[in-house]
Amino acid sequence: MTRIDTVVLGAGHAGLAVSKLLCRAGREHVVLERGRVGERWRSERWDSLHLLSPNWMTRLPGWRSQAAPDAYSSAGEVVRLLDRYAASFDAPVVESANVEEVSLAPRMSGYLVVTDRGTWRARQIVAATGPHGTPALPGVVTAGVPGPVEVITSQRYRNPAQLPAGGVLVVGSSASGVQIADELARAGRSVLLSCGRHQRMPRRYRGMDIFWWLEKTGRLARTIDQMPDAAAARREPSVQLSGRDGETLDLPALQDIGVRLAGRLDRLAGGTAWFRDDLGDTMTAADRRMHRFLDTIDRLVADTGRCDQVPPPVRPRSIEPPPTPARLNLRAERIGTILLATGFRPHHPWLRLPVTAADGSIAQYRGVTAAPGLYVVGQRFQHRRDSAFIDGARHDAEAVVSHLLGSTTWEQAT
Secondary structure: OEEEEEEEEOOOHHHHHHHHHHHHHOOOEEEEOOOOOOHHHHHOOOOOOEOOOOHHHOEEOOEEOOOOOOOOOEHHHHHHHHHHHHHHOOOOEEOOOOEEEEEEOHHHOOEEEEEEOEEEEEEEEEEOOOOOOEEOOOHHHOOOOOOOOEEEEOOOOOOHHHOOOOEEEEEOOOHHHHHHHHHHHHOOOOEEEEOOOOEEOOOEEOOEEHHHHHHHOOOOOOEHHHOOOHHHHHOOOOEEOOOOOOOOOOHHHHHHOOOEEEOOEEEEEOOEEEEOOOHHHHHHHHHHHHHHHHHHHHHHHHHOOOOOOOOOOOOOOOOOOOOOOOEEEOOOOOEEEEEEOOOEEOOOOOEOOOOEOOOOOEOOEOOEOOOOOEEEOOOOOOOEOOOOOHHHHHHHHHHHHHHHHOOOOHHHHO
């Protein structure tokens, strides 16, 4: 057993941000990673994935991306960036250490972290395992799928060639769903996209990337305390964007390349998929939210007197909701794959402490949990709206490390 002051769980961007701040403060710690640095970017992303945010937003404590500021890094480039970041301060990462259990140490003197590479006894733990626990699988897909049809999650998807022959039913119309549907359609696949609630935004507006406006208007800095419904804010779907080519990617753009649209998947039985008749309402609601934000941008431009210095407003086009199928016979439509891009749910099977909320997430406020010395970083809307982004995790890391450093050291405690 190794005795140490602080254990950080996860060597993604959030865990490395915490490690950098702990190194800067001279605090003894170790970073345990189940795979390699940035493992999720290595093994749980599809081949063509790029960041949704431009490179100028890739900022970590004491570090920022040196790539072209207005470009969007690929998954491979993110891995290389995280490798360089870890090496820049000699982060004490132990790779291939799969965490099996986190529990109270005997006599409640700190915590035990049990891994397949040994056990650590620590006074403090920072869980930086990210917001993506395990895929959220709709109950309607657990039955009623005929044998020849393969069901795959976005976490396991890599490229069109990986999928069996035939058409693809993509379920989920947030960022992952629309990007994968776009890639499959461009590869010549017949694609039907089942659409739920989504956030629509143009890639650029009035000459600037939409993330520039999200930051400029203060949207990314909004805190959970400012939201009327914290639970709903944390369930907010990701924005329909793509960083692959810098173009706007939304339902009208997908329809232009032949993707068929349907309402929310309601049920599957006997090889038939039924869809709700709600696509029109879903699209109207998404357009309304988008235009409200674009109105905010226009008011900001007007208030600053810069109307003559920026391009005029050009709004994304809207389309009439197309005729949508009420049901679909998978065999008759030659559907070979159902691809689920339905998000993720919290998953902490190793956590043996009573700190989880009803939805399975770690209950916290600004990263501090009810268990003394147990912290969390990198959750969705942990405190700010951008908490789960590479750029936003630095704020939560600073808050957590500040709180952590304010407590006694291991030697003082024992």
